[in-house]
Amino acid sequence: MKKDMSKREILKESFLASIPIFLGYIPLGLICGIMLQKAGLPAFYILFMSFIVFAGSSQFVAASMLASNGSITSIILTTFILNLRNFLMSSNLHMHIKNKNMKFLMYFCHGVTDETFAINLEKYTYGNWTDTHALYLNNLCILVWAVSCFVGAFLGEIVHISDSVAGFLLTAMFITLIVNQIKNKIYVLVSILSILLSVVLYTFFKNSLVIIIASILSSLFGFYIQKLTHRKECNYE
Structure with missing residues (x-):
């Protein structure tokens, strides 16, 4: 049974399940870090933002709106609306999480994204997946995303990306998001x-x-x- 596994074994299984997510998060995180640096944010703020927000689409939106001198209110409201779907994903996963207090649920939901939701839901449904597995997966993805954005912030001081390229990347990302929702x-x-x-x-x-x-x-x-x-x-x- 999974409950008899050591934390190290559970961490290993969670890490292996996270690898497909890492393959997407690392390049996107680097680009996101570069764009946030170009928008005027210092590397430490980008790292802090990546841990606290942990929403790639929101951070790309923030980078775009900061670069165009958008107001803080409009950035917060836009990113909030953009991520309303996280309420549905978290409530769906909640049906698989048993006997956990509110503190655990709030922390767990912070790590819910489209990718972590998909992997955890699949593992809960078809595998012998525990809440510890799911939490480790979320934490590993947060760490990889934040570090990727942090490294991207330093690359932003070296790599030059024109506004036209940045605009293309944002447009392509949002088209992908729209297509996935249609x-x-x-x-x-x-x-x-x-x-x-x-x-x-x-x-x-x-x-x-x-x-x-x-x-x-x-x-x-x-x-x-x-x-x-x-x-x-x-x-x-």
């Missing part, structure tokens, strides 16, 4: 609408907060369309 035509409509609203609103107001407003309005539109579609399907039945 499940049907409604998601496509919401994505297009949010882009159009962001452009139109920014043209008039010149404020980065319009991204949040566009996201909320587009989401409400998607919810309304999905509700109408579900109602029509019920009527046909």
Whole structure:
């Protein structure tokens, strides 16, 4: 049984399960560190931010908004909305975690990302996975991500990345995030609408907060369309 395993053996299994995540986190972390350094953050702040935030998409957004002189309020709200999906992922994993106090759950949820969620859920479902395994995996991923960003901060002082390249990297990353979220035509409509609203609103107001407003309005539109579609399907039945 797994409960009879030593901590060293559990750590080894968690490390092996984390390797696919490391392969993605290391190059992305280096790039993220470089971009945050170019945005004006010192290496120590980047390391601290990587440990505390531990959300690659949020840190890329922060780098972009800092570089464009976005307000602290708009950065916080944008990254909060961007990571609302973590509530759903954490609540899903909570069904597999038994008899743990709130302090453990809060710390565990801090390490939940798309990647750690996918690996832990798969291991909980199909393997003899324990909460200790999952926590070790989360901690290892946090450590690798933070160190990668920290190293990237130093590389940022040596490696020159033009604004056009940085913009391309951010655009490519967000396109990937959108594509991964698209499940049907409604998601496509919401994505297009949010882009159009962001452009139109920014043209008039010149404020980065319009991204949040566009996201909320587009989401409400998607919810309304999905509700109408579900109602029509019920009527046909």
